Amino acid sequence: MGDVSRALLNTARNTVPEWRPAEAQQHLADDKPITLVDVREQTEWNEGYIPNAVHVPRGFLELRIEEAVPDKSAPVVLYCAGGVRSMLAGKTLQDMGYTDVISLAGGYTAWKAAGLPTVQPLTLNDAQRRRYSRHLVIPEVGEEGQAKLLQSKVLLIGAGGLGSPAAYYLAAAGVGTLGIIDNDVVDESNLQRQILHNTSRVGKLKVESAKETIQALNPDIKVNAINDRLTKENVLDIISGYDVILDGTDNFPTRYLLNDASVIARKPVVHGSVFRFEGQVTVFKPFDGPCYRCLFPEPPPPELAPNCAEAGVLGILPGTVGLLQATEVIKLLLGIGETLVGRLLAYDALTETFDELLLYRDPRCPACGENAHPEDLPTYEEICAVG
Numbered sequence: 001m002g003d004v005s006r007a008l009l010n011t012a013r014n015t016v017p018e019w020r021p022a023e024a025q026q027h028l029a030d031d032k033p034i035t036l037v038d039v040r041e042q043t044e045w046n047e048g049y050i051p052n053a054v055h056v057p058r059g060f061l062e063l064r065i066e067e068a069v070p071d072k073s074a075p076v077v078l079y080c081a082g083g084v085r086s087m088l089a090g091k092t093l094q095d096m097g098y099t100d101v102i103s104l105a106g107g108y109t110a111w112k113a114a115g116l117p118t119v120q121p122l123t124l125n126d127a128q129r130r131r132y133s134r135h136l137v138i139p140e141v142g143e144e145g146q147a148k149l150l151q152s153k154v155l156l157i158g159a160g161g162l163g164s165p166a167a168y169y170l171a172a173a174g175v176g177t178l179g180i181i182d183n184d185v186v187d188e189s190n191l192q193r194q195i196l197h198n199t200s201r202v203g204k205l206k207v208e209s210a211k212e213t214i215q216a217l218n219p220d221i222k223v224n225a226i227n228d229r230l231t232k233e234n235v236l237d238i239i240s241g242y243d244v245i246l247d248g249t250d251n252f253p254t255r256y257l258l259n260d261a262s263v264i265a266r267k268p269v270v271h272g273s274v275f276r277f278e279g280q281v282t283v284f285k286p287f288d289g290p291c292y293r294c295l296f297p298e299p300p301p302p303e304l305a306p307n308c309a310e311a312g313v314l315g316i317l318p319g320t321v322g323l324l325q326a327t328e329v330i331k332l333l334l335g336i337g338e339t340l341v342g343r344l345l346a347y348d349a350l351t352e353t354f355d356e357l358l359l360y361r362d363p364r365c366p367a368c369g370e371n372a373h374p375e376d377l378p379t380y381e382e383i384c385a386v387g
């Protein structure tokens, strides 16, 4: 260290107080909110960090600290590897107007040596860092968020109009496991909108066609191709392994079956539907917001429930709606933004307008209400058989 560096460090030492690791841990355990800021480089952070720390590398400190700690009178504890860089960073924060800055004596090395808890972050390999580089520069995603996406599992009900664009973009975004359930084969009339499939795959199983397309785009993604339909017998088993479910069904039996099972298993469902030029999107997050039955307690009779084949759909519309659903999935997985829980977004392609409706839980809902027994609800087929 040169003379000037030493002088700088001494100046900082005189104004920035230090806490030893055990002392810091005690303060952090208190209820008083303290922001813990790790000022080390990305490669050091990747090796492990202190729980609940915010990462603001020293080189970005002046640019990013106000975003991380907006209140300049709030207590901030800074740490680096050994306690020198955090001391200098503390002086910088004081010069910026922060009044309660502490440096962790001995840094992360001393913290770890004292046997205090650390977090081992999930990290990306070089190829993943290149592929997802546009995510890594977004603070709300970053390396940690991308790693989280790669660990995530999303189930798509249907590899059709909504499932196609959603699955394609979720795969591109690096959602690590995509389950796709569909028991149909590719038909020529699907190709107007179901972009996972192509002309040469007519007659092939949709889930196989979907898997081929997704893996050509991103071989990193695991695709569980489930050539089946959801039934009362298999639904709980199938959905149990996934974090979020994207509902791309065009029929009421599956929609009700999925709703009741997702309430039982407490899995969020991103719901989408299309009709000619109109689409709707919402998120049913059990017990956080309404479920499908809070809005429509009973299924409509079959003659009042047309599907795409009967009603028709503008080919581009499911693209728009499916991608709105995929956006909600990503937000749920990352825990960012405001999701469509309790809000229904209604899209009209002809007027190019969005409307928003607020949705509420119904305390008398047969699936998620106060005395509900979703496991006892009859399936749509059972209702129709009785009818």
Ligand SMILES: [Zn+2]
Pocket: 290, 291, 292, 293, 294, 295, 361, 362, 365, 366, 367, 368, 369
């Ligand atoms: Zn409900």
